Amino acid sequence: MDPQDHERFREFVDARWSALLRLANLLTGGDRHEAEDLVQTALMKALGRWRHVDDPEGYVRKVMYRHQISRWRLLRPHREPTFAVPPEHLGVADGTAGADLRITVGRALARLTPRQRAVLVLRYFEDLSETEVASALGCSVGTVRSTTYRSLARLRTLAPELGPPSRNPAQDTYSPKGARA
Amino acid sequence: MNTDRLEDALRDTLHAWTPGTPAAPAGLADRLVRRRRRRNLGRTAGAALALTGIAVGSILTTGGGDEPPATPVSTQSTLLWRTSLPGGHWDACTTAPGAVYCRGAAYDGIGVDERTGKVVWQRKAVSPDGGSSPSGSLPGVRDGVLYTYADHAPGTSYAGTDLLAVDLDSRKVLWKHKLADDSRGTDSAVLFDGGILAGAPTYKSVTALDGTTGATLWTYDWTQADCSRIAAGGVPYLLCSPDSAKAPQVSRVIRLNPATGEPRTVATVNGPTLYLGTDGDTVLLGGIPEKGETFDAPGPAVMTRVELGSGEVSRHTVDTIPWGVVADGLVVTASKGDTAIAYSAADGERLWSRDLGLVLRKDPDDPTMREVPSAAAVDLGLRVAYFLDPAGNLVGLDLDTGEPRWRGHVRLPRGPVESGVAPELMFSGGELTGLVGGELFRIRPEPA
Numbered sequence: 001m002d003p004q005d006h007e008r009f010r011e012f013v014d015a016r017w018s019a020l021l022r023l024a025n026l027l028t029g030g031d032r033h034e035a036e037d038l039v040q041t042a043l044m045k046a047l048g049r050w051r052h053v054d055d056p057e058g059y060v061r062k063v064m065y066r067h068q069i070s071r072w073r074l075l076r077p078h079r080e081p082t083f084a085v086p087p088e089h090l091g092v093a094d095g096t097a098g099a100d101l102r103i104t105v106g107r108a109l110a111r112l113t114p115r116q117r118a119v120l121v122l123r124y125f126e127d128l129s130e131t132e133v134a135s136a137l138g139c140s141v142g143t144v145r146s147t148t149y150r151s152l153a154r155l156r157t158l159a160p161e162l163g164p165p166s167r168n169p170a171q172d173t174y175s176p177k178g179a180r181a
Numbered sequence: 182m183n184t185d186r187l188e189d190a191l192r193d194t195l196h197a198w199t200p201g202t203p204a205a206p207a208g209l210a211d212r213l214v215r216r217r218r219r220r221n222l223g224r225t226a227g228a229a230l231a232l233t234g235i236a237v238g239s240i241l242t243t244g245g246g247d248e249p250p251a252t253p254v255s256t257q258s259t260l261l262w263r264t265s266l267p268g269g270h271w272d273a274c275t276t277a278p279g280a281v282y283c284r285g286a287a288y289d290g291i292g293v294d295e296r297t298g299k300v301v302w303q304r305k306a307v308s309p310d311g312g313s314s315p316s317g318s319l320p321g322v323r324d325g326v327l328y329t330y331a332d333h334a335p336g337t338s339y340a341g342t343d344l345l346a347v348d349l350d351s352r353k354v355l356w357k358h359k360l361a362d363d364s365r366g367t368d369s370a371v372l373f374d375g376g377i378l379a380g381a382p383t384y385k386s387v388t389a390l391d392g393t394t395g396a397t398l399w400t401y402d403w404t405q406a407d408c409s410r411i412a413a414g415g416v417p418y419l420l421c422s423p424d425s426a427k428a429p430q431v432s433r434v435i436r437l438n439p440a441t442g443e444p445r446t447v448a449t450v451n452g453p454t455l456y457l458g459t460d461g462d463t464v465l466l467g468g469i470p471e472k473g474e475t476f477d478a479p480g481p482a483v484m485t486r487v488e489l490g491s492g493e494v495s496r497h498t499v500d501t502i503p504w505g506v507v508a509d510g511l512v513v514t515a516s517k518g519d520t521a522i523a524y525s526a527a528d529g530e531r532l533w534s535r536d537l538g539l540v541l542r543k544d545p546d547d548p549t550m551r552e553v554p555s556a557a558a559v560d561l562g563l564r565v566a567y568f569l570d571p572a573g574n575l576v577g578l579d580l581d582t583g584e585p586r587w588r589g590h591v592r593l594p595r596g597p598v599e600s601g602v603a604p605e606l607m608f609s610g611g612e613l614t615g616l617v618g619g620e621l622f623r624i625r626p627e628p629a
Contacts, residue, residue, distance in 0.1 A: 010210035017205030033561030125195040
């Protein structure tokens, strides 16, 4: 790596670390060590193709999405990852509706499978369309749609406080707000 | 809640979920470049060796090959600094962004720059020769405030203990609060979201204090039990075990509302229990072995897991109670001195054991006593458990297999044997901070 590339890489890491770590935190369900590991792994991969990458941030993010899903596939069955670290930044259960709801949703999110969580993070944090999520994860749009539906249902199961879907058939149909499929 | 509202709640939650460290660790980009360079060199060397192997293999039929290749043990590391702390003997340290804080007999607190090892702040104890108790741990640092312990009545025969809050910028004591006992252990004062939980004003109560002002937020009392205090996910919990044979023989896990102290029993478990650790959102409790009267009696015992969210309880018969550091589904211990053992936190099954290869001297006056290694300091990123001996030898074992992946050494002055006094080792930001007596050091390991 020549000094110019080295400097460019250093500037990229310094400037984007926080945003990348934030995404990694979400993808790993709040496991700080896993999150740092995930960002570093993605940065290492980006480093190998540094000269050929036009959009480093896009490349690193895509590596993170896929790596997070694929590495859990490789885990031995008896080694359940420890998520369920309710994020500290969501507030204290102080009786106010907003903070309580964030805590409830955050805890449920932390207990989803990595794939379910990744799809929700891409849809509702990265704000990607179903087509873009499918492209990022290397799966079909149908898979993204069904995974999103099941993930939301699973959230309700894990957090009964969220209540069942509305009985109004028009609202009950899965129709993501702001979908750009 | 309809789907639209659930989606809004999801967006709100995801956007509120932020990491604690806004800046990249110092020198991270350079470290990654060096790592990649080493990896490339390794591949080049590996390719050359592989070609040699093919050539030799075509001439000689070597056979074998069933044994898995041994993991190479790296000895690569960078010693960042080593500092002799003033005051001789130190009890406990804690790491915080940019600094390491310790407490000792002569100092209520001392701050050491994480990058240089320079002492940047110190607060001497009023009477270092009083009857104060050593600290098993430091409560920690949060929002620029160090929480430490100090003698309540310095210089007297029974000094007592104050929980002390020190502003790290102004170096002023913000407040102090007398604790019920002198144990100064991991649960004497526990930080939770919204305050700090202190063992006060009696042995059978807790007080939640405002971290900045020290004002009492709420208190909670109980009877007929001894309760350990923990915080899981920012929420305070009590783990209560009967305090005598006359008390009801059940243990309870109680959640305390962080805002009000309102208790809610999460789960009830038969018999006395002892807190072992927290695995994600699950608390691990150990029971007294069947044929013993104390928790450390030999023989089969019961390990109980309590899910804090659902209250679900599962019991597992184990050969021995797994005491140690709980990390990512494992309990790693070095309680047998020169051997590390990993147990599954899911069922207590013994997964691996490994000789640490550390130097632990026997006490010349009592050969049954010897030095002990530190507790494990775990790097979940690279999945390595590190240990330190009083001579400055370090070893890093693979968390999943127990295979040694790194060995290191820091030159430390050798003092007399202090049997039973463990060095302290902490992992943060890819680096290890070690404390042996009054010697503090920071080293960056590079495990294989």
